[in-house]
Amino acid sequence: MAAAFACGGLLALAGALMQTLFRNPLAEPYLLGVSGGAGLLALLGMAAGLAWPWVSALAFAGSLLALALAAALGGRLLARDHTPLLLAGVMLAAGFGALIALVLSVAPAERLPGMLFFLMGDLAWTSNALMLWSALLLAVAAALGLSRRLDVLQLSPLKAASLGVAVAPTRWMLFTLAGACTALVVAQAGSIGFVGLMVPHALRKLGYAGHRVLLPACALAGGSLLVLADALARTVIEPRELPVGVLTALLGVPMMLWLLRKP
Amino acid sequence: MSLVAHQLSLQAGTRTLVNALDLALEPGEVLGILGANGAGKSTLLMVLAGLARPASGRVTLDGQPVADLPPLTRAQHIGLLPQGDEGGFFGSVADFVTLGRYPFGHAPGDLVPQLATWELTDLARRPLGTLSGGEHQRARLAQLAVQAPRIALLDEPLTHLDPAHQARLLAWARSEAEAGHAIALTLHDPNWAASHCDHLLFLYGDGRWQRGRPAELLTPDALEALYGLGSATLWRLQNRPVQPV
Numbered sequence: 293m294a295a296a297f298a299c300g301g302l303l304a305l306a307g308a309l310m311q312t313l314f315r316n317p318l319a320e321p322y323l324l325g326v327s328g329g330a331g332l333l334a335l336l337g338m339a340a341g342l343a344w345p346w347v348s349a350l351a352f353a354g355s356l357l358a359l360a361l362a363a364a365l366g367g368r369l370l371a372r373d374h375t376p377l378l379l380a381g382v383m384l385a386a387g388f389g390a391l392i393a394l395v396l397s398v399a400p401a402e403r404l405p406g407m408l409f410f411l412m413g414d415l416a417w418t419s420n421a422l423m424l425w426s427a428l429l430l431a432v433a434a435a436l437g438l439s440r441r442l443d444v445l446q447l448s449p450l451k452a453a454s455l456g457v458a459v460a461p462t463r464w465m466l467f468t469l470a471g472a473c474t475a476l477v478v479a480q481a482g483s484i485g486f487v488g489l490m491v492p493h494a495l496r497k498l499g500y501a502g503h504r505v506l507l508p509a510c511a512l513a514g515g516s517l518l519v520l521a522d523a524l525a526r527t528v529i530e531p532r533e534l535p536v537g538v539l540t541a542l543l544g545v546p547m548m549l550w551l552l553r554k555p
Numbered sequence: 556m557s558l559v560a561h562q563l564s565l566q567a568g569t570r571t572l573v574n575a576l577d578l579a580l581e582p583g584e585v586l587g588i589l590g591a592n593g594a595g596k597s598t599l600l601m602v603l604a605g606l607a608r609p610a611s612g613r614v615t616l617d618g619q620p621v622a623d624l625p626p627l628t629r630a631q632h633i634g635l636l637p638q639g640d641e642g643g644f645f646g647s648v649a650d651f652v653t654l655g656r657y658p659f660g661h662a663p664g665d666l667v668p669q670l671a672t673w674e675l676t677d678l679a680r681r682p683l684g685t686l687s688g689g690e691h692q693r694a695r696l697a698q699l700a701v702q703a704p705r706i707a708l709l710d711e712p713l714t715h716l717d718p719a720h721q722a723r724l725l726a727w728a729r730s731e732a733e734a735g736h737a738i739a740l741t742l743h744d745p746n747w748a749a750s751h752c753d754h755l756l757f758l759y760g761d762g763r764w765q766r767g768r769p770a771e772l773l774t775p776d777a778l779e780a781l782y783g784l785g786s787a788t789l790w791r792l793q794n795r796p797v798q799p800v
Contacts, residue, residue, distance in 0.1 A: 314643075443646075454634065456627035456631075
């Protein structure tokens, strides 16, 4: 439960940061292939029969690999234009997706459920709540330190620069912070979907536009949503458990659609 | 106390847009920049603002190269109104206008007079994304106005504005000039340029440029040379409708 809160908070925070980085409400933590890179290496580890701590370490390494590739392939023009980074990340995510499908199609059948649970996101493996909580508190503090700059970064890069924000360094800080938050969660719980997309978007829709309020609100709301989803995942079809990623989407999609009705 | 360009050359790829431009933007001056699409007007404003490097030459503010100023210091003196691009902003009009105070730290200052000046008082709590084009442009101008820069560089500020708000922009520009601030703006309206600018800069897009008073520069032949054959038929420059305020 404590781990669930920290995971949800980190994902929602990372989502908010990605949306500000790309100036796009559809951006989310896995946009740049973090979950794909993590999923590929984790599945390879599982296929090889490695134990969880090794799979987790491989997932973390895969996330960092995906981020490094996206940065190397698309990061040159970040001061002016985020589109190359976005395209590189989306392409990498698609490539990782294909490789994951390949691994799934040739993996031994008895290992498939574990693999699918990892890909959908599952808190059953999560053991390191203290580490996740420390990461959440550090990340919120770091993001709050950037919050006024992030408000300005919502403007065009040129306007933000004219107001005195160093656009490229700030965008790289955002990229690093969002990437680190996401990689930590993915290595602990797989690719829990939807929290990182929906929570920041919904909070913005509700009028929390300034980052000084938005970012801590994301951490709280994302954490709460994941705790709720986790509790339901453990109870709805007792004694079996659902992957929590299924519940976040089942809870989140109707909430989001309801919010979209509002002008 | 002025922004000076020394032997400034601008390029787009290998094409020279502006060659060896010498320009001083003095306190109290309104400079109009005219040129065809792609002639380098926006690039020139970015370079003057210290946000892009020229191919050669330099820009100084009170003798200091603008490119070397710390970003916040620069933003306390030089403001830029780029062409519109507000896709990523989720907040209200008041939030948006407040961002103009960013270079001055935490105290947001009193927005009420500027919101009133730009007739945004009733729109202040609306999400920025719900405004019309002209209302949006007023919010962008109000954001620049609360920044209150000594040097204001405006890229096509007249875009989307109805005549009443074009007059509002004019009054703002004049009051800024009287307060000792300098303004450079790009525009495509020779009548506005003739009536309301102290000096004009013509950019021909091939390296050539001309600077002078509106009465010297704004002739039908000069406009045809600037914009292309037939363009002077759009204006009746001999009948200047308005005198400078």
